[in-house]
Amino acid sequence: MxxxxxxxxxxxxxxxxxxxxxxxxxxxxxxxxxxxxxxxxxxxxxxxxxxxxxxxxxxxxxxxxxxxxxxxxxxxxxxxxxxxxxxxxxxxxxxxxxxxxxxxxxxxxxxxxxxxxxxxxxxxxxxxxxxxxxxxxxxxxxxxxxxxTAELQRGSQVPVIPSEPLPPGLSLEEQAAIVDFAERCPHLTPQRQRELADLLTPLTGLSGDEGVRRLVAYANDLLGRP
Known part of the structure; x- marks a missing residue:
């Protein structure tokens, strides 16, 4: 699953x-x-x-x-x-x-x-x-x-890594999509993670595993983590 x-x-x-x-x-x-x-x-x-x-x-x-x-x-x-x-x-x-x-x-x-x-x-x-x-x-x-019985708190499954500041100008829906991607990462294969992260290379400036890491770092920033 x-x-x-x-x-x-x-x-x-x-x-x-x-x-x-x-x-x-x-x-x-x-x-x-x-x-x-x-x-x-x-x-x-x-x-x-x-x-x-x-x-x-x-x-x-x-x-x-x-x-x-x-x-x-x-x-x-x-x-x-x-x-x-x-x-x-x-x-x-x-x-x-x-x-x-x-x-x-x-x-x-x-x-x-x-x-x-x-x-x-x-x-x-x-x-x-x-x-x-x-x-x-x-x-x-x-x-x-x-x-x-406990409702899952949004962002609770995002891996904790040092955050990076999110580029300006993203809509709330786009910010939510980044958090959703980071939450799903633990359940995706590395290949699928890289495939999805590469779609956002224009945003992150990176591809492959580094692109995945940067998106997760953005998610940590959105969640207010250091």
Missing amino acids: LDTIRQIETPEGVFLRLRAAGALPRALAWLVDLVIRVTATVALTSPLMVLGEGGRGLYFIVVFVVTWMYGVICEVWFNGQTLGKRALDLRVVSADGAPVTLMPSVVRNLLRVVDILPGLYGVGLVAMLMDPHARRFGDIIAGTMVVH
Whole structure:
């Protein structure tokens, strides 16, 4: 994947920078939720079984709710977070950054039966590796994504190097493009970095690796770094 940053403009003109959660934190959150679900089910087994046939019926209802509705209930009524996601500082949101609603949550949770195939979330892992925002198959169909709860501060991924003063006369959009390039550099191959930097040789007066370095130095200047 090139990167996992998704920038969204809200109707109010505010830009949100959402950092998509990768496979490892999501797997850890799932394991926490699994332990919680299994513990809750086991804890209720003995009390319900002593009630006879009625208790066994209630037990199967509990198993159904814990297995299929736990995720939906938590995501819709607890701000997109199951207990596992809360522990890992993750949240389910709509693809446009809005809070997840009932039907998308139901769809993404039901489609776990596809993502889990052929075992150990094989389909889901392949989908996450191919999708630019690390979404499993259920997220793609439901129009949702899992993100880290802290919004990414602009410029936080720009490599720190000594700054150089930016040439005068650049528009705000051009300045923002320089910062965006510097943020993406850690996720680009050196060849791709040089290719993009060479397009701005008239601005930097340099090409190749030196052109890349100067653009990153300009970005540090724009961010107020020494």
